[in-house]
Amino acid sequence: MPSLTRILGATVVSALAAATASAGDFAAFTPLGFSEDGKVFAFEEYGQEDGSGFAYSNIFFIDTEKDAFLEGTPFRLRTETDNASISAARALAVREALQMIQDYNLLDHPGWLAAFNPVTENNGDNGTIRYRAHPNLSPVSEMVL
Structure with missing residues (x-):
């Protein structure tokens, strides 16, 4: 059953990651990782906000x-200084979440990301996954299978 839990966790994660990104913001x-029993899954999303340019990191435990x-x-965690790096934001967020990461031994059970719906996905067919080679290319770019 842990493998089913991991698949469901990955599905939830994909939906949450997409829902928390802002327009123009590519997180x-x-x-x-997962707890040993698969009952807890954690992930991080991070990037730079569109508009303000502030670096951010969000760590979710599900x-x-x-x-x-x-x-x-x-x-x-969101930095509010113009020159703060993404790595600085990530380090601060990990510092806040570290006790829970250790309590659930998440780094011992990383799981696998089998598939997800990235910003570069080109179709909605559940039976196939097709990506653009680079997220900055237009829809007329060559497809990667």
């Missing part, structure tokens, strides 16, 4: 049985 997604955030989460 990077990094899975942090109860995979209840399909809900764990109490006290997510951890959201």
